[in-house]
Amino acid sequence: MTVKLQVNRVSKEFVDRRSKSTVRALDEINLEVQKGEVICILGPSGCGKSTLLNIVAGFLPPSGGEVRVDGRPVTEPGPDRGFVFQEFALFPWRTVLENIEFGPVLKGMEKADRHARARELIQRIHLTGFENKYPFELSGGMKQRVGIARALANDPEVLLMDEPFGALDAQTRRVMQEELLKLLGETKKTVLFVTHAIDEAIVLADRVVIMTARPGQVKALLGVDLPRPRDRTSPEFNELYRNMDDLIRVEVEKSIEVQDPDPAALGEGA
Amino acid sequence: MQTQSVSGRLGISTLSVTGFVVLWQLCVTLELVDPLILPSPWMAIQSGIRRSEGGELLRHVIASVVRITEGFFLGSVMGVLLGLLMGQVRLIGEALEPIVDILRQIPEVAWIPLAILMFQMGEGSKVFIITYGALFPAIICTFDGVKMTDTAIIRAARSLGASRGQLFWRVTLPATLPHIMTGLWIGLGYAFRGLIAAELAGAQEGIGFMIMLAREDNLTADAFMGMALIGVIGFCAIYGLGAVRNHVLRWHESTQE
Numbered sequence: 001m002t003v004k005l006q007v008n009r010v011s012k013e014f015v016d017r018r019s020k021s022t023v024r025a026l027d028e029i030n031l032e033v034q035k036g037e038v039i040c041i042l043g044p045s046g047c048g049k050s051t052l053l054n055i056v057a058g059f060l061p062p063s064g065g066e067v068r069v070d071g072r073p074v075t076e077p078g079p080d081r082g083f084v085f086q087e088f089a090l091f092p093w094r095t096v097l098e099n100i101e102f103g104p105v106l107k108g109m110e111k112a113d114r115h116a117r118a119r120e121l122i123q124r125i126h127l128t129g130f131e132n133k134y135p136f137e138l139s140g141g142m143k144q145r146v147g148i149a150r151a152l153a154n155d156p157e158v159l160l161m162d163e164p165f166g167a168l169d170a171q172t173r174r175v176m177q178e179e180l181l182k183l184l185g186e187t188k189k190t191v192l193f194v195t196h197a198i199d200e201a202i203v204l205a206d207r208v209v210i211m212t213a214r215p216g217q218v219k220a221l222l223g224v225d226l227p228r229p230r231d232r233t234s235p236e237f238n239e240l241y242r243n244m245d246d247l248i249r250v251e252v253e254k255s256i257e258v259q260d261p262d263p264a265a266l267g268e269g270a
Numbered sequence: 271m272q273t274q275s276v277s278g279r280l281g282i283s284t285l286s287v288t289g290f291v292v293l294w295q296l297c298v299t300l301e302l303v304d305p306l307i308l309p310s311p312w313m314a315i316q317s318g319i320r321r322s323e324g325g326e327l328l329r330h331v332i333a334s335v336v337r338i339t340e341g342f343f344l345g346s347v348m349g350v351l352l353g354l355l356m357g358q359v360r361l362i363g364e365a366l367e368p369i370v371d372i373l374r375q376i377p378e379v380a381w382i383p384l385a386i387l388m389f390q391m392g393e394g395s396k397v398f399i400i401t402y403g404a405l406f407p408a409i410i411c412t413f414d415g416v417k418m419t420d421t422a423i424i425r426a427a428r429s430l431g432a433s434r435g436q437l438f439w440r441v442t443l444p445a446t447l448p449h450i451m452t453g454l455w456i457g458l459g460y461a462f463r464g465l466i467a468a469e470l471a472g473a474q475e476g477i478g479f480m481i482m483l484a485r486e487d488n489l490t491a492d493a494f495m496g497m498a499l500i501g502v503i504g505f506c507a508i509y510g511l512g513a514v515r516n517h518v519l520r521w522h523e524s525t526q527e
Contacts, residue, residue, distance in 0.1 A: 059425050079431035089422035093444040093521040103430040106440075134521040154430060 004190040005056070005158060007031040009065035011215075012051050024215035025051045028065065031209060031218065035157075038184065038191040040201035042244065043211030044252040049194045052216065053162050056192060057083050069158060079103055082151030082189075086163040088143040090135040090150070096122065097131040099146050103154035114153075121149040124183065141172040148180065152187065159189045165200065177203050181228070198244045202237060203230050210247050213255035220247055309491040314498055317491040321480075330496075333475040334465060335503065337393065341400025342461040346454050348401070349408025353453070354446070356409070357416025358438065367413075374406035378464040382471045391472055399468040403460030408453040415449025416442060448522055451515045458511055462504050477503075 012026040025048040033039050043049045054060045056067050058077040067074040069081065077083075090099050097118050104114035122128055125145040135143055144164055151159060164180075165173045177200060184191060195201055201208045202224055210220040222244065226236055291311050297303050298310035305313065321327040356363035356370075378399045389395035419442055427441045469478025477496050484492035516525045 057425070057429055059428075077425065077428040079429070081429060083426065083429040085422050085426065087422060089420070089426040091423060091426075091441070091444070093447070095521075102427070102440075106431045106433075106436055136521070136523045136526075150426075150430070 001034045003032055004035040004037070004070065005031075005033040005192070006068040006071075007052070007056065007065070008068065010052065010055060010062045010067060011064035012048065012055060012060070013063045026055075026062075027215035027217045029216065029218055031221075033190055033192065035190055036188045037206045038193065038204055039207050039209060040193045040195055040205035041209045041211065042195060042198065042201045042248065043216065044213050044248065044255040045196060046214055046255055047211045047251065048214060048216030049211055050162050053160050053192060053194050057081055057160050079107070079154040080156050081158045081160055082154060082156035084144070084147050084151050084159065084161040084164045086166045088135070088140075088147045088167075090143055090146055092135050095132045095134055096127060096138070096146050099135070100149045100153050102150060107154075117153060118149075121153060124186075125149050125179070139172075140168050141176060144168065144176060145179070148183065152183070157190055159184075159191045161191065161193045163194050163196065166195070173197075173200070178229075180204070198241055198248065199232060201244070202226070202240055203232065208244065210244060211251070213251045219251065306488075306490055309494045311498075313491040314495040317489070317495045318499075321492065321495070327480075330475055330477050330480045331499065331503070333473075333479075334469065334477045334500075337396045337469075337476065338400060338461055338465050338503075338507070341397045341464065342404045342458060344397065345401040345404025345461065346408050346457055349405045349453065349457065350412050350450055352405075353409045353412025353450075354416060354443070356413045357446075358442070363413065370406065370409055370413075374410065378403040378460065379467045382468060385468070386472050391474065396465065396468040396473060396476070399464040400461045403464035404454075404457035407456035407460060408450070411449045411453030411456070412446060415446035415453075418449070419445045448519055448524075451519060454511060455508075455515070458507055462500065462507075466500060 007029050010026060010029045011024070014023045014025055015021075016023050029052060031039070041049045041052065051060065055062050056074065058074045058081070074081075091102065094102065097115070100118040100121055101114040104117060109117075119131070122131060125148065127142060127145055127149075130138070130142065135146070138146070144167075147164070165176050168176060181204065191204075193201075193204055205224050208222045208224060209218055210222065211217065212219045222240070224230075224240065226234070226240070231237060295310050295312060298305050298308065298313075309317075318327060352366070356366050381399055381402055382395075385395040385398045389398060423441060423445060424437065427437055432440065465476075466478040466481075469476040470482050473479040477499055481493045481496040484490070484496065519525050
């Protein structure tokens, strides 16, 4: 096994504009991801899990520490790390096909080649016949299929997914999880997948990172050694679910306590 | 912003406009108002026919249409370019914003005396006023549009490998298009106001000039004919711009049925 991605003592601090105080979002996160591994990052809301993903993507600089991909430090976003957004972030003026071929277009790939690649991806995400539709004409699930295909069109070795199914209904979520596993099985990507849903993490992940409430730290790193496809109703699945739920519940309660005394609500705010 | 062009909608529009004109005609025919103060549509049409002799009316219409086209085009292009520049280069945006905010509050009409001094009675003064009117809505809407570009979309493009130039041409510009179209839409209204004001104040031809002459000769029907013409030309301009908008923003939800 080779190490694909390293997160070395990454910290992140934000300055709160209202109170001018410094908020520590991430505290010395360490993580090593093997090539082809699927890692789910699980944590209460506000724990900084999306911030961590944004740092790995190069969207945000860390306040301390560094991220390395193939041993090289990350300084900016790049096509070697595909990103899938919770709110899809499709280009509304581009059709399904044009969204998917955006990466290849930027690289200057020949029209015939990039069309062939986009069409193949469209087939794999079951959107044949929708090539020329604009994003506003698609359902949420379809939009995210396009979002995933757009990221895959660059054939990145690392795929970063920020609660990609968070905006979808429960049924669509299940279908999308299965489709993603199929896509990943075919492509062997290294995946960092942020979620707040425990069952989603167990279905998808080789290993699950459980984060603490803010400032986010790695609380536990659990391997999921269940055979695939994973049966949500099996005793092993449920035991793992209970373990993770116990670990997370404490953090959720902590984060609620931390968030509760909102200065604005107490009349101390601006 | 009305964008639809369904036949049903067209039918309603035709009906409402016809009804309005008929009602107006009735008010005058039934002597509810003094025709010297409010002439009837029929009197306006008659005046139009009378003025058409010798190509006089056409000459005024052409003069006005040429001016509005030049001024609107100039103001829109300069406004969009400035807005984009202000949005892209932070220093320029911060430096120009207060100047824009001061100048935009000065109505184009207030510039007429100065414009006449600067350009004498030539075409320059009229085109300057119209350009001024169209300029600021274009600047402000474009500038706002660039600033409001969705962060996630910018990030998506960067993670797909977009360079700075590609980011501007392939993301910022198309993302700003709906705002640019709004700027042009508002600017068109200001441009028309500027056109007529400038022609009323100092011109030798044009619809505004014709209205001014009619007033001096107490020919209210001629004045009304001129005003109706402005309305019709303005309607055509809005219709044309709407068609352009619907095409340019065919990917936008607002242009759908």
